[in-house]
């Protein structure tokens with residue numbers, strides 16, 4: 151279908167006996183920003199490499215921009231951009247030389263190269279710094295340079311594999327503004343991340359655990375549909391004993407530490423603010439309970455816990 155940028159159907163990738171991606175199916179619509187959240191080793195990079203045709207699936211197939219990712223890679227390659235997890239910049243080359251090197255790899259003519267180099271560097275905010283060596287600039291700049299390179303051939307679909315790991319929160323925010331701009335220009339963006347705050351910025355979010363895609367939906371829908379009841383923050387005098395007490399209490403779905411307070415999800419209708427307060431006070435705790443918004447961390451814990459319970 152024309153408005154689908156990606157269609158993954160039952161993708162499986164095994165390395166020997168180990169299954170890194172286990173029956174993953176999803177669709178990306180043109181112009182969407184879709185996040186791919188999951189812990190280390192959950193299969194995010196492997197999925198991206200399958201979609202790019204860099205790995206052959208053990209089973210299943212992917213259609214990317216209308217092409218079969220496994221068999222039509224040559225047609226697909228010029229249409230997609232890829233910022234890999236360990237993006238390779240040439241430290242000895244300048245910012246401009248890095249861009250023109252990769253533009254050459256994509257076979258752009260000299261005139262187009264020159265124009266695109268100016269455009270992408272301007273767009274990521276590196277215009278005027280073309281002469282600096284890539285090895286000598288900050289990690290935030292390196293990351294924006296890598297994004298410029300991934301976009302030099304004007305791809306319609308962009309794969310970003312943990313593009314913001316290791317950069318500071320301000321640089322991450324700037325980077326996400328750029329991603330939003332791309333989406334508004336009609337580029338489809340698939341971006342893997344470990345960061346829950348970034349996951350909130352995505353139109354939809356896929357949640358990976360142990361090679362399984364546990365869910366894919368908007369952050370709001372995931373929070374609404376995944377959790378069995380309301381969320382609460384509990385400010386309590388003795389955090390760890392209260393954590394244990396809550397874990398033993400009926401009607402509690404999950405509870406965890408969040409810095410200086412506890413955060414709990416209760417089973418629908420099982421508890422009110424007062425009932426939680428009274429139950430903890432009855433065990434000698436001094437406690438203030440406040441209703442809270444559910445978080446994506448709650449969603450991830452709930453989904454991953456359910457996955458484990460099935461095994």
Ligand SMILES: Nc1ncnc2c1ncn2[C@@H]1O[C@H](COP(=O)(O)OP(=O)(O)OP(=O)(O)O)[C@@H](O)[C@H]1O
Pocket residue numbers: 165168169170188189190191192193194195196197235
């Ligand atoms: N070429 C390979 N040979 C053997 N095992 C591999 C290979 N590539 C990946 N794996 C394994 O597959 C699993 C999934 O790896 P993958 O890189 O897709 O995870 P990830 O979600 O991207 O993790 P991270 O967040 O650390 O980048 C890991 O256990 C990894 O060790």
Ligand SMILES: [Mg+2]
Pocket residue numbers: 194195196235311
């Ligand atoms: Mg990875």
